[in-house]
Amino acid sequence: MLKRIPAVLPPKLVMYMMDMGHSDRLLLADGNYPASTCAKRIIRLDGVEIPELLEAVIKFFPLDDFVPDPVTLMKPKDTEPLPEIWSKYRNILAVSEEGGKFKDFSYMERMEFYERSRTAYVIVQTATKERYANIMLQKGVI
Template sequence: MLKGIDQRLSADIVHALMLMGHGDDLVICDVNHPAATIAKETTHGRLIAMPGCDIPTAARAILTLMPLDTFVPAPVTRMQVVGNPGAQMPVFAAMQAVCDAAEGRAVTMLAVERFAFYETAKRSFCIIRTADSGPYGCFILKKGVVDLPPLA
């Protein structure tokens, strides 16, 4: 264990977050998402598990270390409900609240069709699958810049 790092964040998760650069995408998903299949096509190339967490808890932990991108209009993407694109699921509002709180601002979330979401997920850096039972717990978070002091 390390000081200041949420205990839900495994070494694999912290390592992936450290490898990611500005503009890289991270998928956080529920257990219904075809995460293992899609993860093979990501930059990281393998699935990262985050057992024991629902989507909001996992995102809250991840966003303690990873800022969202401020250079794009919508740094978070979610999957639309199939057959009812305007439908709202409880996890959508929960994730909105987590992202807004983590960033200290209103974060724009883009909704995309299921298969478009899968295609975008394949181009992500990595996929983190939670224990959330869903449905529609599928989000893509775009990493922002971490403002660090110069090395002395």
């Protein structure tokens, strides 16, 4: 055991985050995401919600400041409301140490997001049920 590592972060996820290099992407996926289809590496956290996980991850994960949009969300259809969970993400990122690197989200259409996720270093599938709750983080440097 180590000190100050949040219990929500399994050892394999910590290892993967340490293995990731500059511009690699980490996807925190909702429970409906086709993670097994898209993932090179997958971690299942069936009892964890994305906001709790994001809050733990962002303490250790430097966001990429070489790109204008290191945080990407899946864009809902024009007829659907914006997901409420996005405001939680915005608040978590804003108060984090990475808050200065986070300006705003970028958005991708569903199929484009799926294609991009196929190149993610790791996908973490959670218990989150809210639609369009997926959030992709691009790793920066320290």
